[in-house]
Amino acid sequence: MKNPTKKILNNFYPSKVSFFEAIGKELRYFSSIWRSFFRYKGHTKRILTYPELPGSKSIIFKVAKYKGWAMTNNPRKKITFAIAWQDSTLRDDFPILRTLSESKTVLNLHCNNILKTYVDEFFYEVFGYRTRIDPQLHSGPAVCKSEWNATHSGSIVICPLAQAQKDCIYQIVINNADENGFFEDIRVPVVANTFPFVYIKLKDAENQFETKASKVFLKPASECLSDDEQTKILRFAEIIGLNFGEVDVLRNRDNGQIYIVDVNNTPYGPPANLDEEGRRKAIELLAAKL
Numbered sequence: 001m002k003n004p005t006k007k008i009l010n011n012f013y014p015s016k017v018s019f020f021e022a023i024g025k026e027l028r029y030f031s032s033i034w035r036s037f038f039r040y041k042g043h044t045k046r047i048l049t050y051p052e053l054p055g056s057k058s059i060i061f062k063v064a065k066y067k068g069w070a071m072t073n074n075p076r077k078k079i080t081f082a083i084a085w086q087d088s089t090l091r092d093d094f095p096i097l098r099t100l101s102e103s104k105t106v107l108n109l110h111c112n113n114i115l116k117t118y119v120d121e122f123f124y125e126v127f128g129y130r131t132r133i134d135p136q137l138h139s140g141p142a143v144c145k146s147e148w149n150a151t152h153s154g155s156i157v158i159c160p161l162a163q164a165q166k167d168c169i170y171q172i173v174i175n176n177a178d179e180n181g182f183f184e185d186i187r188v189p190v191v192a193n194t195f196p197f198v199y200i201k202l203k204d205a206e207n208q209f210e211t212k213a214s215k216v217f218l219k220p221a222s223e224c225l226s227d228d229e230q231t232k233i234l235r236f237a238e239i240i241g242l243n244f245g246e247v248d249v250l251r252n253r254d255n256g257q258i259y260i261v262d263v264n265n266t267p268y269g270p271p272a273n274l275d276e277e278g279r280r281k282a283i284e285l286l287a288a289k290l
Contacts, residue, residue, distance in 0.1 A: 011053055012073050025053070032070040039068035046070045048082035050097060059189075059267045060085070060244070063287045075100065083107040083244060087266045089114055089149045110241030114263045115147045116169040119240070123260045126236045131259050135161040135170040143171045145209070149264065154209025174259055176250040182215070183208045186224055186249040186258075187271070189286060190237045196285040198224050199271055216274040218282055225249075229258055236260060244290070 005012040008022040010029055036044045047064060053073045054061045060083065064071050072079070075096050081104055084097055091112040101109055120132045133142055138159040146153045147167050156173065164170065178184050182202035188195050198221050201213035221230055233247060240263060248262035270282045 005051075007074075010072060010074055010077070012051070013053070029070060029072065032065070032068075036068045036070050044070060046072055046077055046079050048075060048077065048079040048100075049073055049085040050075060050082060050094060051092075052085050052087060054085055054266070055268075057268045059269055059283075059286065062283050063290055066283050066287045067290075079104065081105040081107070084109055084111065085266055089147070091265075107243040108241060108245065108265050109243075111243070111245070111263075111265045112241070114149060114240075114265060116145060116171075116262065117147060119260065119263050120169070120171075122236055122240045125239065126232050127258075127260075129257070131171040131174070131261060133159070133170050133172055135159045135164050138170070141173050143173055143209075144168050145171065149262070171261070174250045174261075175253045177253065178202070181205070184251070185213070186251065188221070188225075188233055188247045188249055189245075189267070189282075190234070190242050190247060191244050191286055191289045193234060193238065193243070194289050195221055195230070195233070196289055197221060197282065199269075199274065199282075200224065201271060211271075213271060213273055216271045216278070218274065218278040225258070233260070 006015055008019070009026045011026065013022045013025070033044055036046070045068065047069050049060065049071050050073050053071065061071065082097060082100055084091065084094065084106065086092060093112065097106050097109055100106055117132065120130055124130045135142060135157070140159060141156050142159050144155050144157045144165060145168060147169055176184050182204060185201040185203065187199040187201055189197070197218055200217040200219055202215040203210065203213050207213070225233070233249070237247060242263060242265055245263065245265040246267045247260055249258050249260055251258050270279045274282070
């Protein structure tokens with residue numbers, strides 16, 4: 001692991017984590033081991049998340065808890081399957097996971113790059129059209145976003161520009177506003193080459209490029225995406241190496257086309273402002289597919 005880590009009893013923790021915080025997490029790990037042992041009648045189910053241990057707000061943590069699985073980032077432990085888990089837009093290559101994949105399932109093994117320009121290249125490969133434009137040649141409005149995930153940056157700029165901003169992508173303006181003035185994002189959870197549902201996130205104008213939504217709904221994928229669109233999204237996920245994560249999709253009201261604008265291979269959630277019943281159902285549906 002590139003970042004300095006320390007082993008406390010079973011698992012590895014960033015050096016900045018205090019000893020007492022690490023012990024608290026170890027106690028949680030021991031508790032999950034016992035729950036799994038009793039749930040599966042003497043057989044502990046353990047998954048390897050490597051190199052990082054996901055936090056309690058992550059989807060994988062909640063699915064594991066629901067299924068009665070223990071999570072470790074110690075590759076020496078006996079495991080059922082593994083998932084590459086590094087909360088970074090550009091992920092390191094981990095030979096230990098490649099070796100492990102010869103005998104165990106390793107999710108997201110090849111999903112090492114989710115820069116927005118990289119995402120757009122694979123989107124173009126599958127769908128045949130792009131979101132990206134050249135800000136020095138394009139005339140009119142465009143969206144400027146950071147290449148990097150979790151920055152939640154985005155603004156409308158008027159092109160052509162004399163110079164492009166470093167580490168940014170410039171994209172077409174997608175009209176995803178609904179009849180009530182909300183901007184609609186379709187968040188597609190991908191798990192094991194399926195997506196059992198989608199989140200519909202409605203944002204007001206000031207949060208158009210933020211993760212925060214005013215309203216969130218859980219809907220069957222078939223209500224929001226055609227069979228052809230679903231097939232293409234799964235094809236996109238396959239070639240970018242995403243076995244477990246989320247894809248952000250926008251539908252342009254002007255031409256009806258959908259656009260993949262972001263990928264998250266270490267998802268947190270379910271989204272805020274989804275009701276409790278929806279949150280419970282989301283975890284159940286994801287757990288059933290994993």
